[in-house]
Amino acid sequence: MDILWGGMLLTGIIYGAFAGTMPEITDAVISSSKEAITLCITMAGVMAVWVGIMEIAKDSGLMEKLAKAMRPLIRFLFPRIPQGHPAEEHITANCLANFLGLGWAATPAGLKAMEALEELEETRRAGPADVPAVPRGTASNEMCNFLILNISSLQLIPVTIIAYRSQYGSASPTAVVGPAIVATALNTVLAILFCKFMDKTKRII
Helix, strand or coil: CHHHHHHHHHHHHHHHHHHCCHHHHHHHHHHHHHHHHHHHHHHHHHHHHHHHHHHHHHHHCHHHHHHHHHHHHHHHHCCCCCCCCHHHHHHHHHHHHHHCCCHHHHHHHHHHHHHHHHHHHHHHHHCCCCCCCCCCCCCCHHHHHHHHHHHHCCCCCCHHHHHHHHHCCCCCHHHHHHHHHHHHHHHHHHHHHHHHHHHHCCCCC
16 A cells, blocks of 8 residues: 555656646645644544543443343354353444444454454364364454454444534535435345355355
8 A cells, every 4th residue: 555655646746747737736735734634633523522422331331231232143143252252342342333433443442353353263273173263364254254244334323424524514414324324234234144144154255
C-alpha cells in the first residue's frame, strides 16, 4: 500500500510539473490537509462520546447482560471453541462494539480474539492427535468465521457514517440508520448461513 500510494502521489506531482499545474496541486494539498485534520477532530469527538457511553454501559453491568444474551449465538457460531475460553469474551466484545457502530473500538477486541484463536490452535497442535488442528500459517474455521462475521458487522447505530455525513453538511445525518440496519442485518444473516454451510462441508476456507 505504501508503494501504491507513494507511486500515485509521485505520478501526480510529476504530471503537474510538466503540465504546469503545480499551484493547483499545492492548493489541493493544503486544503486537503486542513480538511483531514478537521475530520479527524470531528471523528475523535464522536468516538469519544460513544466509547464513553460504552464504558458507562460496561460499568453499569449492561455490557455483561448483553454478553450473556449473546452467549448462545456465539456458541452456535463457534461450537469448537471450548466454553469459557478467552476467545469467546473477545469475540463478544467485538460483536457488541460493531453492533453499537463503534468500529474503531471493536478493533482491539478483534485483534485479541484472533490472537486467542491462534493460541487455541497451538494448544490443539500440541494436544492429542485426534483433536483436529490446521497447519501453521493456515486460518482455522473459527478465524475465518469470525472475520466474516466482523466484516458483515450488524450495526444498530452507524456512528462513523453519521459523523461523516454531519462533517460534510448533510441535512439529515441520521437518515442512514434505517437502511444501514436492514443492509447490515442482511449481510450478517448471509454471512452466518455461509459460515455454517462451509462448516458443514468440513472445509478450511
